[in-house]
Each structure stands twice: as C-alpha cells, then as structure tokens.
Amino acid sequence: MINKTIKLSKKLNSCRDAFGKALIEAGEKDQNVVVLTADLEESTRVHYFKNRFPERFFDVGVSEQALAAIASGLANYGKTPVITSFATFSPGRNWEQIRTTICINKVPVKIVSTHAGINVGEDGATHQALEDIALMRVLPNMVVISPSDAEETRKAICAALKTKTPVYIRLPRYETKMYTTPRTPFEIGKAVCLWQGKDPKVAIMAAGPSAVKALKAAQTLSKNGIESLVLNNHTIKPIDQEAIVNAAKLTGCVVTIEDHQIKGGFGSAVAETLSELFPVPIEFIGINDSFGESGKPKELLTKFGLTAENIVEKALKAIKRKMI
Amino acid sequence: MISKAGSGHPAGSLGMVEVFVTLYFDILNHDPKNPDWPMRDRLILSNGHICPVLYACLAHSGYFSPKQLSSLRKFGSPLQGHPERTKLSGVEITSGPLGSGLAQAAGIALAAKMDGMRFRVFAITSDGEHNEGSHWEAIMFASKYRLTNLTQIIDRNKIQLSGNTEDIMPIEPFVEKYKSFNWHVIEINGHDFDEIKDAISQARNEYQAPTAIIANTIPGKGVSFMENRYEWHGKAPNKIETKKALKELVSHDK
Ligand SMILES: Cc1ncc(C[n+]2csc(CCOP(=O)(O)OP(=O)(O)O)c2C)c(N)n1
C-alpha cells in the first residue's frame, strides 16, 4: 500500500479515553464482560464503565496480585474479565499471577494497562513502565498489543474481547495525535504499512504512538530524496513475520522505535525475526538500559531520543551500514 | 511546591505534616551534613507519593537548600515525583509503588539487630497500602522476629486514590487486626505533637513486639476545601486554589 496522504489530526486524543468508551460499547454488546481495577478507577478510565454497569464493575483495592488471580477465577467460570492498572503494577507487580493463573491456565483475561512508557512524565521512574512488553511477550499464550492512537485503541479492545486467549494491551498516559480512521483496517497479528515510497531504502517499524513520529520521519527523509517504508506493528506478539521480512527484503535495513526498553522489547522481537529469516542491519530506538525520571513528557521523549529527528538520524545510519 | 509542579499529591502530604515535623525536628537522631552516618535513625517512607512533606523536612533540616523545593517533579531535579534513594541525600529508599516500604524497613531493622546497632527504624505507611498483600507479609515477618527497633506510623486518613478507604477496601477493625498479628498498637491524633511524641517514646520502651502507631489524620489538613476529600489525593491546586490554600495555612500559623 502506498500512502502519502495520511492526515494527522490537529487535536490530541487520549487512548485512555478511547479505551474507557470502548468498554461501554463492549459491555452493551456482551453481558459477560466484567471490569476490574486496583484503586485506579479514573486514571485508567474504567469509571465510565462503572457508571454505566455498576453491577459488572469491581474495585479490588490496591492489590494487583489479587486483581490478576480474581480475574482468572472469573474467566475460569466463563466471564470475560478486563483488568486495569498502571503498567508498572500490572503486569509489573503481578507477573507471576499472570503467568500461572492466566497464561498456564489459558483463560481469556484481558489485561489493559495505562501509563506505559517514559511519556508518563512527572511521576518519575517508579511509575514509568519500560519493561512491560518484555514481561508479557515472553509468556506463552499471551497476545501483546500496543495501539498507536485512540481509534486503534478502540479497535484493539473490541478485537481482544473477541479472542479466547489472554491479551495484554499497553496504553500511554499522554495524549497522542490521531491518524487512523474507523475505516483503517485492524487485525490482531497483522502489521499495517503506513507509507511506502518508490524504491524505499529503509524500513521504519514502530510500536505504539511512535508510529506518528515514524510517519513524520518518512516525510522528512522523502523531502531529502530518501524514500522509506513505515510499518505500524500494533501487535508485538504474535509478531507479523511476513510483513517484517518483506519490508527487510525490500529495503535492506531497519529502524525500530518504541517507548520501552530496547532490551527485550519490540525491537528485540523484530531482531529475533530477522536474524533468523533475513538478517539486515537494524538500528534500535527506545530506552537504552536506564530508568526514566521526572519531567514533562516532551522533555523526556527528547532526552531519550523518541523523536522524528532521531528516527531520521538512525535511518541514515542504517542505510550507511548496508554499504559496509 | 505541588502547585508549581502542576501535579502531585496534596491531601496525604498535608495530613502528615505534624508527624514528619515531630520526627525530623524532635525525634530522629540524624546528621544532615553526614547523611550516610551508620548510626543514624532511619526514616523509611513507604507511601512515596506524599514526598512533598518529606522533601520539605529534609530541606529545612539542612540536607539541601529549601530553594530547591520549587523544582519538585521538574526535568533534571533531584526531587523526583516519587522519592529516589540514588538522587537525593536523606532519602533512604525509593518508593511510590505501595506495599514495599514496611518490608524494607523490617530488613534494615533485622540487620541492625543482627549487628547490635542501636538506631531505630521508623516506617511511614498509609491506610490505602494495607490493601497490598505484601504489606501484611511484612507485618507477620516483623512480629515473628520481634523487631522492637521498628516503629510503623500509619497515616490513617480514611482516603485512598479512588474513594474513601471503607468504600474501596474496608480495613476496619484496624486496631484489632494489628493486635491479632501480635503488634503493639497505639492509636493517636496525628495532628497533636504531644500525642505523637508520647507514642514514639512508648514504642521505644516496648520490648516484646514491633509498634504500630495508628495516626488518625485529616487529609488536606489546614485547607478547608481539601480536608477529608479523596478528590485531592493526587491533584495539584490551580493558581486561585493555591492562593486560598496558602492564606488559610498561614492564618493557622498565627
Ligand atoms: C502498587 C501500587 N499500586 C497502585 C498505586 C497507585 N496509587 C498511588 S496512591 C494510591 C492510593 C493509596 O492510598 P493512600 O496511600 O491511603 O492514599 P492517600 O491517603 O495519600 O490519599 C494508589 C492506588 C501505587 N502507587 N502502587
């Protein structure tokens, strides 16, 4: 798909809000959907669901380990539970409960966590989940999704609720630019090609809201006579091997970007795929083996290189590495 | 501080002012010029979101300049949104994620006992974090090993993030719970300096069990529109609200 006309919304949209509203949509369609949180009703936007369906909403208090295991019990019986917290606490604190009671049990609990990434801002390192993709993608039976904007969040929730497996969805705290529309296709496990110039020299692969930055970088590169290909990898597990390998074959080098640790994250999943199937040079953008800190989201995203400018720089570097 | 930061947690911070002031200026055996002094009493803040009150006490004790207080939560500041041990002198542990502070305090108290060190360990915790199972694991550990050098001071302000504690996750009967876990329990008015001091000296003289001081407090104390309202758990006041709050707080001082 060649697409040079993607429109970025001027307005910022909240993935968290889109999630909260999608839950109401889901709750109306399916009586089985129950929602639980661990004392984070408004921050994770499940208060919308609570107001609409109070009899199907449960606050377990500040106890993320019980949150996961209680949801496992509900799913074991036949309910479709959605559990929410901040990503540092779920799946951070309750990882073993997720592993045993949800994944080994293979019950369809949907884990939706907000405040994933350095974009959390002022709360600082303790509240910025930079490891959750690694924690979740290592678990058998788990599906891992990182939506790239508010509309895609809505689609991801609806799709996740239709599956019979555990699903983890990570959402940012800050508001993001919207670029998909209700008509943009979404299928779990299928990467979306957002941009493909003529004879592209580099593939930019993004997970989460960084996709918008990848698009901006592609525009800059194109203005400078370098065409690229941009993939939105909203599903990190199962990773879309076919799309990744095809992009690598077409371009010969790759840049990955994610608001997460480089080690064990989305970029690692791309590297695992390509080193096995079609090795090419890869440049990784993400947090490089450090914790976050307090600051405005923009200041932090800049410090840690999660910018369109850095993508351009890394793209040029990747292209250079092809020649060696 | 919180107003300038644009985010943060005013209710719990204001409610614990008297407890922190008593500890830092009357009780703790510490040396701000020598923060790593091995014999210092340890103040372990578990509910790290109320760090504004910790930072204010650290600054006014001399750990750093009070001028720095306005850099709370800002890019590059050592005053992180939640306290970090490696970034600011005087901060004993990194906290924010709830339910892990008492266990760390118990670990320090145990090590002190092993080595015959005579300093005391004070763990500040909150009612909301009693929802965490790990907190109760630490409670059992501390009584098993009779950590009498450990004193826990609990901010019983009856609110947590999403509502009142008894609506989100009821913890009453609270005193009885601690008693049945073999702790020495004292219930006080957390705004009364004499009661705070008296309870801490009772804890010092207890040789059978760790002590839990349940400090009944008013969240948002001193600011009429914040008092007892969970909505102020984690919200910064705007400019007008800040003016009003500061005016009220100053007038109490007189
Ligand atoms: C493990 C963990 N889960 C969730 C949170 C989010 N959180 C921050 S404060 C808070 C409420 C805790 O209640 P309490 O400490 O009594 O709050 P306060 O009285 O200060 O309003 C929650 C759920 C957290 N910090 N840590």
Ligand SMILES: [Mg+2]
């Ligand atoms: Mg409280």
